[in-house]
Amino acid sequence: MRIVQISDLHLSPKHGFFINNWRRAARRLQQMAPDLVIVTGDLAINGPDDAGELAFARAELDKLGLPWRAVPGNHDIGDEPPGQDPTQLVNAARLDAWRTHFGADWWSQDVPGWRLIGLDSQVFGSGLPDEAAQWDFLRDALDGATGDIGVFMHKPLTIDDPDEPASTRCIVPAPRKALTELFDAYPVRFLATGHLHAAKHQSAAESGHGFDRIWAPPLAFVLTKPTAQNADHILPGTRREVGMVVYDLQESGWNAGFDAVADAEIFDLDDIKQGRYAFLRDMPAYFPEDLVELAE
Template identity: 35%
Template sequence: MKIVQITDTHNSAHGGISNENLVKMIEFVNELEPDLVVHTGDVSILDPDNEADRATAARLLGELKAPLRVLPGNHDIGEPGEAPIGGAGVTSARVAAFRAVFGDDRWVEYIGGFSVVGFNSELMSSGLPEEEEQWAWLESLPAQLEGRPTIIFCHKPVHAPAPGLPASTYSIAPQSLDRLRSIVDNIDVQAFGSGHLHRWALEFHDGVQSISAPSTAFVYPGVEGQFGPSLSQLGIVEYQLTEDGGVTPFFRARPDLAEHYAVNVDTLRLALEEMGIDMSTLDITVRDVLRIA
């Protein structure tokens, strides 16, 4: 049994490198013949209100042959916290727009004896009515999953990648993490899978492996210094599942991907301009990662 995680494809209605890389990676994923493909968010290049970018991403992802589940990222619906990137806070309207194209933003799939769970990390600590609806659903999971070995996917890491980083920007905020932990402690979690950080890394938290999946679109320079040991390279993650409940993740990539730093991607710069974002107003850590003066 096999699951493929793809993430941070950052597709644009204007075309460009990120779209071209995704087309290549979809061909690659189809050759792997997974039982399920999970996209862990940021289907859109940047603007959560750009309907054309969403439609473009949906069209490209439609070429996958395996069943597909898509979760929202901060560039798809905005994010919680007092200083969301570009001023794009998560809203009910943005959540609804995402759901209209990609379906539910929380779900359970069953593969063999495994449960595969996806939830919306951008609702955590948002205060939106959708957050409490999701909490009620999460609290129902231990009974629903009936002790099956489980993989849990979301956009932002469940656990902070490094000390001192703003929680709602780089991972789930501590108050939400405590509540989430009280739920997952009653689930046989074999792995957490996330995106957002554009890096491949495998870590362990309380004995459970946490996988950070790389982007297929572009890389951030210096992520090793910001987030700890990792591989800053485009690719995907393949999860091999065994009948005894084991989960083994593997980094996979094609050698012909066009690998660029974020600030050298024309469609990203165009999206920033279209949103009227002044680079100097971005969070200092974000600017450091993007090498923006």
């Protein structure tokens, strides 16, 4: 069973900076033809306030002609409070929009020897009824697994310090602790996340827990230049490339490897925003005229 994780596409019909990196990755996926593609969030730029972006990203995913599943990120449905932007907090309407365009925001899927669990990292710490519902789902999904378990969500549990204070980089402390304990109590082999736009594979032994932590590279842009706004996003020891993660899951054993999209353009977020815009959604409209074509 070959699964490919992709993350942080940041697609938009209004702000099409990254569409051709996505299309190059999509061509690569069409060549690889994995059994399943899992998207770990940030499919859009301004999904919380523009469901048209969610529809656009969904249509692009369907062009793959491959089976896919997705979980949401902050650029799709917003953050738990206080969030990166107080006007873009996750709420019932934003969850509804996600579910309309992509289906369930948490799910499980069994493949030979494995249970794959997708989680909505954005509801942890939200206080919404969905948060309690997802905990119930997760406990049942872990209890019911008969083989190994792999978990996919947008935000990582932490960067390095398990007691890292609350921030929009990671799962906030209370659910972080509960999730870590729960994953350690079951045969969870890996936790695969996105959001940081920096890639790393930390083994279970390195993490001091029972599961590997895999940070997927982005398909959109990287962060290379420390600024006042993003200095804490420049993470040492990470890969800064456009790419994906390829998982080979066997009935006993697994491995994961990074696969760079060789023909991708490397955009630095700060070069695009030119120091003038807080968010990409604030920028003038742009969409490239020449689109990389996909196979039919």
